[in-house]
Amino acid sequence: MVDIDLVNLRFDGRRLVRREPAAPTLLLIGLPPQHVLEEIPQQPEGTTAPIGMTKAFTSGASQLVFSVPPEVDSLELSLDSLLDWERLVPMTVPVVQPGTSHTGLPGSIVEFPTRLFLTYDEPVNWTCPPEPHTADGRTGLWHALLSSERGGDALLRALRRAEERAPVPVDVPLTAANLEDLVTLTSRTELIDAAGAPIVLPSAPLRAEQFIATPMGASAHLHGAWEKVSGGAATQLTSIRRNKPDLAAYDHITGLGRDQFVRVVTRGFLSTGHPALLVREVKRLFVADRDGGVVAHLRREDRIIVREPEVRYGENTGFAHQGREMPFSTLRITDRVTPLLNNSDWSVGDSDHAQPEAPKGFWVELEGGERDHRFTVVATDHEGRKVSFTTPLVFVPASRADKWEELHELYSASETGVRERVRRPLDGQVMAMAKPPADAPGSTSHAVGKLQFEMEQKTDTGDHPLAGTLVVSGGDVRVPALEPFTRKAGDVPVKFNDTYRDQGMAAHPARAYLDLVDTVGLQFAADKVGGLARPNAAVKTITSQAGVVPDVFGNDPTAEIKNALDAAKLLGFIDLGPLLGSIEKQQLDRLKQLGDQEIQALLDDAAGTIPAPVLRVRDLADGAGRELRYVWKTKLAAPKPGEQPFPLDVSRTVLTLDARTVVSKDAGQKTSIEGRLRDVALEIADVVRVEIADLRFKAAPGNKPDVSASGLEMKFLGDLRFVDTLRSALPADAFGSGAFVDVQPSGIRTGYALALPAIGIGVFSLTNVSLKAELAIPFDADKAIAFRFSVSERHRPFNVTVSLFGGGGHLSVLVDAEKGIREVEGAIQFGGGAALNLGVASGGVTIMAGVQFEVKDNLVKVGGYLRCNGFLNVLGIVTVSVEFYLELTYEKQGNVSVVRGRGTLTVSVKIAFFSKSVSLGLERSFPGAPGDPTFVDCFDKETHWEDYCLAFEGDP
Structure with a gap:
């Protein structure tokens, strides 16, 4: 003993x-x-009996x-x-x-x-x-x-x-x-x-x-x-x-010597920074066994007690961005003691190390399965407004508080179930997502659907007990300014603006604090823009000063504008993004100061510019509705080689857009747009250069679009320069008052058409000559700008006569900015004739020859002909006439080509009241490139060739 x-x-x-x-x-x-x-x-769930020995x-x-x-x-x-x-x-x-x-x-x-x-x-x-x-x-x-x-x-x-x-x-x-x-x-x-x-x-x-x-x-x-x-x-x-x-x-x-009750209380922290205690109690329970006896075993019960229910946040509290990533000034947890916890996942046994480690942090789960305990949190935002929500939290033992890797792993999005744990519903409660400026209270408040939390590593300085700080990385919020003008209604995902997080709201020209995760496009219908430019605003940044604007305030504002205007088109077909010049950050500083009066002054000033698109959303007087105004006035820059499908001269070009959309309960949605494009020139297919001094467009609700153009001039290039020689015979104002501008729902058609008077000088005669030039600017972005020039037409060719000889012809060219030359058609014919009358007998002869060509889409056609006629009349009793016709054509459509030849000889004899005509004809065609598939086209070398070769094998 x-x-x-x-x-x-x-x-x-x-x-x-x-x-x-x-x-x-x-x-x-x-x-x-x-x-x-x-x-x-x-313990098995719902029982207290021990399991085995x-x-x-x-x-x-x-x-x-x-x-x-x-x-x-x-x-x-x-x-x-x-x-x-x-x-x-x-x-x-x-x-x-x-x-x-x-x-x-x-x-x-x-x-x-x-x-x-x-x-x-x-x-x-x-x-x-x-x-x-x-x-x-x-x-x-x-x-x-x-x-x-x-x-x-x-x-x-x-x-x-x-x-x-x-x-x-x-x-x-x-x-x-x-x-x-x-x-x-x-x-x-x-x-x-x-x-x-x-x-x-x-x-x-x-x-x-x-x-x-x-x-x-x-x-x-x-x-x-x-x-x-x-x-x-x-x-x-x-x-x-x-x-x-x-x-x-x-x-x-x-x-x-047998344990009856053991209580171990260890210090730690919840992942919000609240000091807490983990209380482990082991009790001896007495239960009846199967044989009617009593068995005593130990049962463990774990709870967490929140020691300090309220924690304050702000500057110098360990946040990497001075607390801007935490929209709350305080968090108060109302749960003082949790229910019994599930301790099977984080309990530890003994250790043979000289210095045993405390258990790692763990998600607070309730007894009976993997079910998180959701702490009830009452949060106070930067305007003193209180919101409440529930959230699972992590308990970290005090000795593991400096283990950033362990804390980061628990909040890693790759962990099972973590994504739902960190996205907490607020169910539309209104809160300030950032501290608003003193002169704009309430400007950062939103109805919040969900908040997205994440763990961020703590800075070296700052009074925070853990190696990481729980921050709000984003969430789903309502943005009322967008809802009348976009199909995206309700909560939209947002995150904190980088400039706001890194430097504060004052460092951003428009006082931004949030960014939309998915850029929202505010589109104006193409038929309301007149093809001048599509003012489709891709808005991304939420500001306290200017509402929701395109994100043009980042490290590279020019790139941001280009991204925001990714789908914007000039004249319906020119990509606007590559034409934007570089923008300095200091140019953006004045944007937050622009009111309606300052904007109008810059629009009226010929030298004034608004370097980036400005989007304003405001309430109309007497609650009549809301107005979205999109204003931009910028100088364009020359595109880099290869960025446009044709040469473009924008060295002096200024683009102005002023679009307004009003949404009201009574009148619905109405859009009015004013646009102006000055001093732009473009070359199409090396055929023509089009210069526009001033192109204006205005569309108002209930009115027909009003388009006006001045200083429109076309100059021919390359092989068509000779046309400019013909233009010298035209009046000087042929492209001024003589030009036409026609506005249709499909686009703008402008150009000129002029018929020349007959010209006769001695034995020379030129008649039926007309010139026509037409420029079509479609409103539909799927169609390209097209230009057509013609000298006379097929159905009305020009005529030329010189003494006994004569002829005629026509020429037309159609080009567009997408395919280049789309159609070329022309023809020219010439010949002569003579007649002789001797009283007893009379006769005559004519010879005509011509060449015609046509290029259209994938069809090429070239042909020529020769026609000879002769007749003889004797005393009006006997008449003999002979006609010889020879034609040769070449046609190619796709990969199929053919040459055709045709000849006819017709002899007619008339004696008194009797006449007889005999015709002899011959026609031949010669195929060019065959249209049938070749042997190679019918075989797949990888799968068919071996089988083909094996078919010829046999016994020798």
């Missing part, structure tokens, strides 16, 4: 006396194991050391005398400070609980009954009661934990990290950091309200509570490779 060893005592025949009077005289009492460490079995581990033996005081000369050699410890002095293990050595005397060491060695922190007394107590036929168990020397609670301290033993592989009430914390907080050993400085820790002993040692184990009630480790002590502990203690409180109740 109890082992007793004597030091410096001998038996003189009657009593135990000292061997050496000056030497220490000790009694060493060996006690059996005082604690049994039991496994906490996993559970594991248990006993502690090692304990040793009590007593010193015989000098006034006691001798001891009786009896059990009662040796167990009378009240007259002896209990010996403790002295605190060994740095620079001192141990006295060498043994001290009392009690292993309780298992793997933790305790000793006294102040003088104590042990009280043992002289003999067992007997009552009602039952004899009490021998025991020894520990108490303070002054009576009351005994104070204990932990010396060390049993590192040399094998680790415990199951879930137990106290982890190795808990035991290590007890040693750090109670040992009273002064620690020195790596630099030689003392480490100040909140050390306090354990209080033993009851500790009774028995042969079957101790019946004890221990309690301890400690302040948090503050200052630089945590860093000092890390320098000597010791863990920062998380332990805040500890209670332990046992009966005869």
Whole structure:
């Protein structure tokens, strides 16, 4: 039951006396194991019965050391005398400070609980009954009661934990990290950091309200509570490779060495930064087994207690962007205590490391499955407005608070279920997404559908307990300014503007704070723009000053404008993006100052410009509706080679657009647009150069579009330069008042058509000559601008006569900006004739020849002919006429070409009242490139060739 060893005592025949009077005289009492460490079995959902067998581990033996005081000369050699410890002095293990050595005397060491060695922190007394107590036929168990020397609670301290033993592989009430914390907080050993400085820790002993040692184990009630480790002590502990203690409180109740109740309270933080406590309670439950008996097992219950319900945010609180990424000034958690937690995923067993690690952070899940506990949070925005929502949170032990990688991994979007955990619904509550300017209260408020949270690494400076700060990366919000003008109604996904996050709202020219995740296009119908330019605004940035605008305020404003105007077209077919010149940031600074008067002044000023599109959304007077105004006046720059399908001269071009859309309850949506394009020139297919001095367009609701053009001039290039020679015969204002401009729903058609008067000089005669030039600008972006020039027409050719010879012809060319030359058609014919009358006989002869050609789409056709006629009349009785016709044509359509020849000879004879005509004809055709598929076209070399070759194999 109890082992007793004597030091410096001998038996003189009657009593135990000292061997050496000056030497220490000790009694060493060996006690059996005082604690049994039991496994906490996993509980099936909805039951309390244990599953199968559970594991248990006993502690090692304990040793009590007593010193015989000098006034006691001798001891009786009896059990009662040796167990009378009240007259002896209990010996403790002295605190060994740095620079001192141990006295060498043994001290009392009690292993309780298992793997933790305790000793006294102040003088104590042990009280043992002289003999067992007997009552009602039952004899009490021998025991020894520990108490303070002054009576009351005994104070204990932990010396060390049993590192040399094998680790415990199951879930137990106290982890190795808990035991290590007890040693750090109670040992009273002064620690020195790596630099030689003392480490100040909140050390306090354990209080033993009851500790009774028995042969079957101790019946004890221990309690301890400690302040948090503050200052630089945590860093000092890390320098000597010791863990920062998380332990805040500890209670332990046992009966005869078996655990009845264990409470371990560890410090930590919720991922919002709220200080919290993880309370682990292990209780012994008594349940009936299948055989009708009673089985006692341990059950573990975990809860989290929020110590400080409210946390404040702002500058110097650890945020990388001075708190701009957190739209709340405070977060208050109303849950003070959580329900029972699911502890199966994050509980840890023992560790054989010299410094065991505390468990990592974990998502707070409720008992009974993977179901998050949603903390109720009341948040205060930057305007003092309160909103509430629920959210799952992570609990991080205090000793793991500086582990950024662990915290980042928990909030990583790749983790299962994290995406739903970090997207929290606010169900339309109105809040300020950013702190509004002093002169524009409420300008940053939105009805919020959801908020998107993420974990961002904390800066080196700032008062925040965790290595990461929980921030709002975006969300789904209502943007009322857009809803009347786009199909996207309701919540739209947003994120914080980069300039706002990095530098603040004042650094942005338009005071932006949010960006739309998906750019929203505000499109004006093409038929309302007149082909001048499509003012389709791709808006992205939400500002407190200018509403929702295109994102032209980034690091490269020119690129941003080009992206915003990705679908914009000039004259219905020219990409507008490549024509934009570079824009300096300082040019954008004045945009936030532009009011309606300043905008109109710049539109009226010939030299004034508005460098970037300005979008304004305003409420009309008396609540009549809302107006969206899109204004832009910019100079264009020469495109780079290859950016446009044809040469374009925009060196002096100015483009002006002013579009307004009014949405009202009574009149619906009405759009009016004014546009102007000055000093632009383009060359089409190296055939013609078109110069436009001023092109204006205006469309108002209920009115026909009004288009006017002035200074329109066309100059021929290349092989058609000779046409300019003909133009010299035209009046000087042929392209002024003589030009025409026709506006149709399909586009603008402009040009001229003029017939020349007959010209006769001697034997020369030129008649029926007309010139026509036409430019078509379609409103439909799928169609290209087209130009057609013609000299006379097929159905009305010009005629030329010189003496006995004559002829005629026509020519027309159609080109567009997309395909170049689309159609070329022309013909020329010539010939002569002679007649002779001798009275008795008369006759005549004519010869005509001609060439015609046609190029249209994929058809090419070239042909020539020769026609000869002759007749002879004798006395009006006999008439003989002969006609010879020969024709040769070449046609090619696609890959098929053919040459055709045709000849006819017709002889007619008329005698008095009898006539006879005979015709002889011959026609031949010669194919060119064959149209049938070739052998190669019919075979797939990879799949057919081998089969083809095998078909010819055979026996020799």
